[in-house]
Amino acid sequence: MTALKLISCFTALTMIMMILSPDTALTAATRGMTTWWNIVFPSLLPFFVLTDLLIKGGVVSYVSKLFAPFMRPLFRLPGEAGFVLVMGTVAGFPMGAKLTEQLYSKRAITKQTAEHLVCFTNASNPIFITGAIAVGFLHEPRTGIFLAACHYIGNVFVGLLLRMYYKNNARSMPSLTPVRSEAPIGKLLSDSIKQATETLLLIGGLMIVFSVIQASLPIADVLLIALPFLDEALTHGLVAGIFELTIGAELIGSSSASIQIKLILISFLLGFNGLSVHAQVASILAHTPVRYRMFLLSRLLHGTISAGLMTIALPFLSLSDTPVFNQPELSISTYGLPWVTALTLLIYGILLIRKFSTQRISYVRRH
Incomplete structure (x- = not known):
């Protein structure tokens, strides 16, 4: 079966489940939309525009x-890769992919370099790991530094292993000449906002779609029927995390599993x-x-390495086997963030109207 036929069958099954259980699909879509509107859009927009x-x-x-000096000998990558690695780590995914695409489109890096680079520069945001997961989901702030360390060290290992695969990377890299846009700052800013908004609209649509797919398809239930010895809560969480990381980690x-098992599974999902x-x-x-x-x-390699590193690190963590429920829930204040999203979309709409008006005037003058 070809990939296209497989996707078609998968899509048809999802639509059938949505028709049979519309309330589940609506709840999942609302959840994905709320997360994107309140958190993802306002938190990623500044990074996209500024970069x-x-x-x-x-x-x-x-x-x-x-x-x-260290990107070339360590990873066989140019210095530009260091900029992508740092920004991809600080801002979180998909910043690494976005910057890689921009550098490739400007012919600053080769196809081979871009492929190598995108494979290990899409990391999770450190605030998401230490805040949302360690404090909010696990209620164990001490695990944050271990989760982050295993995640980022695992990412470095992936880059080092890929260094052996892309052996000719160092010899095929062109030198990047400084290129500066001479356009006015106003045009540069408006173009950056438009590009960032278009990318974030795409991200929002994908988040909603995968939230609905994850909620509509009974994949975890099928696994539990086939393998009844699996833990129900962990199975649902792992399957959900394969589709959408945040939902799976939550x-x-x-679940009532031991904190050690939770850390290993979440480490894998963070890498994947x-x-x-x-x-x-x-x-x-x-x-x-x-x-x-x-x-x-x-991503599969990163998840496996991170889970293995967490297994090695567990003896150094002084944690009880029972989950800690008496700690306060994480309260992430999103006051004002939805207004940032609404204002940006309004500006984006105005810029689009202005662009179409200018094009129409130019067309009328030519004819």
């Missing part, structure tokens, strides 16, 4: 000189990212020759 301005301002070419954190993030990365890189297969394999 685009930095690239257009020619900053990357200068920053690359700082990273070149379900695993609320979830199919929702995979779809975001694939969409961003759709106009590049970067192979999704390599990204998928690298």
Whole structure:
């Protein structure tokens, strides 16, 4: 069965389940939309806009000189890769893919370099790991540093292992000449906002779709019937996390399993990212020759390495076997963030109207 036929069958099954259980689909869609509107859009927008301005301002070419001394010998990558690695770690996914696509479109890196780079620069946001997961889902703040360490060290291991696969990377890399846009700052800012908004709208749509797919398909129930010895709560959490990381981590954190098992499973999910993030990365890189297969394999490798590192680190964690429920729930204040989303979308709409009006005037004058 070809991939297209498999996707068609998968889509048809999802639609049937949505018709049979519309309330489940609506709840899942609302949950995905709320998360994107309140948290994802306002938190990622500044990073997307500012990094685009930095690239257009020619900053990357200068920053690359700082990273070149260790990026080349360690990963066989140019100094520009260091900028992507740092921003991908600080901002979280899919920032690494977005920056890789921008550098490739400007011919700053080769196809092979872009493929290598995107495989280990899409990490989870440190605030998400130490705050939302460690404090909010696990109620164990002490686990945050261990989760983050295993996650980022695992990512470095992936980059080092891929270094052996992309052996000719160092010899095929072109030198990046500083390129600065001469456009007025107002146009640069408006273009950056439009590009960032379009990317975030795409991310929001994918989050909603995968939230609905995860809730509609009874994959976990089928696994429990086939393998009745599996823990029900952990199975539901793991399957949900394969589709959408945040939902899966929350379900695993609320299960009655030991904290050690939770940490190992969540470490794997953090490395894998979830199919929702995979779809975001694939969409961003759709106009590049970067192979999704390599990204998928690298995420599976990262998840496995992170879970293994967490298993090794567990003896150094002084944690009880029983979950801690008496600690206060994480309260993430999102006051004002929805207004940021609404205001940005309003600005985006005004810019689109202005663009179409200008094009119409130009067309009328030509004819």
